[in-house]
Amino acid sequence: MSAFLGHIHYWLYHKIGRVAEREQLIFQKAEELCGGTAEELQSQVWQIYGQPLPDTELGELIDHSNIHGWLQRQVTIAETREAAFIKELLDTCGGSAQTLVLDAFADHGKICGEHAKAQQKYDVERAGGIYQAINDYLLNGMPCDQGDEVTVNEADKVSWEGNTCLQERNWIKAGVDKAFMKECYQKWFAGFVTALNTTFVYKQTADTLKGDKVNRHEISKKS
Numbered sequence: 001m002s003a004f005l006g007h008i009h010y011w012l013y014h015k016i017g018r019v020a021e022r023e024q025l026i027f028q029k030a031e032e033l034c035g036g037t038a039e040e041l042q043s044q045v046w047q048i049y050g051q052p053l054p055d056t057e058l059g060e061l062i063d064h065s066n067i068h069g070w071l072q073r074q075v076t077i078a079e080t081r082e083a084a085f086i087k088e089l090l091d092t093c094g095g096s097a098q099t100l101v102l103d104a105f106a107d108h109g110k111i112c113g114e115h116a117k118a119q120q121k122y123d124v125e126r127a128g129g130i131y132q133a134i135n136d137y138l139l140n141g142m143p144c145d146q147g148d149e150v151t152v153n154e155a156d157k158v159s160w161e162g163n164t165c166l167q168e169r170n171w172i173k174a175g176v177d178k179a180f181m182k183e184c185y186q187k188w189f190a191g192f193v194t195a196l197n198t199t200f201v202y203k204q205t206a207d208t209l210k211g212d213k214v215n216r217h218e219i220s221k222k223s
Contacts, residue, residue, distance in 0.1 A: 005059060005067070012071055013058045015139040019078040020052035022108040022188075023085060029100040034093040041088040049081035072142055079139065079167050083174035083181065090176070098180065102187050109188035112137045113195025124197045127158040127219045133196060134189070134219075141166035156221040159205070163214045179209050193219055 030038035053061060053074065063070040089097040116122060116133040123129030131150070140146065147166070152159035171181050186204055193202040199222055206216035 005062065009062070009067060009071065010058060011136070012075075012139075012142070013062075015137065016071075016074050016078050017053065017055070018108075018112060018137060019082055019139050022104065023052065023078075023082040025108050026082070026085065026089070026101055026104040029104050030089055030093065030097070033096055033100055034089075037092060038089070041092060042085060045081055045085045045088060049077055049084065052078070052081075068142075075139060075142060076170055079170040080174050083167075083171045083176045086181070086184075087174055087176035090180070101180075102184060105184040106187040106191040109191025109193075110195045112188075113192040116192075117196050122196070126155050127200060127221070128153055128155075130193055130196050130200060130219050131158045131160070134192060137192065138188075151216075152218075157218065158220075159216065159218045161206070161214045161216040163208070165208070165215060182207065182209060189217070 027038055027042055030041075086101050089101065113133075116137060117124060122133040124133070140148075147164050148160045148162040150158060150160045165178075165182070167181070167185070168178055171178050182204075186202075189202040189204075193200050200219055201222055203218050203220075204216065205218050206212040206214060208215055
């Protein structure tokens with residue numbers, strides 16, 4: 001790992017920040033549902049995992065002597081803290097909490113998709129351009145962790161698969177239901193894709209939780 005900050009470090013830092021942004025959106029919706037209980041649960045989780053990183057220049061935060069290790073730790077903390085907060089909400093605030101968390105993921109996917117579209121750097125008329133945007137916005141482990149493989153890359157459809165869900169290890173650590181978290185991420189994907197181009201849709205075509213050997217995903221143009 002180089003001793004200076006490069007584009008990929010900022011790229012990953014921004015993706016970590018988007019997880020914290022989504023966690024805050026979940027908290028805001030939870031406040032509306034269960035009032036001060038949401039703040040108590042957030043405080044408990046923050047005592048264990050720490051507060052989200054401050055919105056400041058990366059160079060002021062990062063451990064320059066261990067850039068890779070620092071970023072890896074922040075990925076783990078962000079994903080685990082969000083999952084732990086979701087678990088506490090589900091355990092404390094009942095079935096309505098499931099709906100608000102799913103809505104928060106869908107809304108955040110839309111927010112990120114709208115931001116990506118406004119950058120005007122992605123070819124949103126092609127499935128491949130939308131997939132590129134997803135990779136720039138979705139926190140999916142460290143760059144060296146990537147295990148997804150694109151199996152179809154056409155103008156109107158991109159399919160990809162992987163036998164590992166990189167977030168799952170942090171969901172397990174937090175004790176949250178894995179099937180529910182996968183449903184949350186599906187909502188995020190769907191919101192993101194639709195925000196970029198309403199003529200495309202996202203769907204998960206295979207799921208290891210249902211006995212499939214790999215997770216398969218698809219972005220395709222509506223028929």
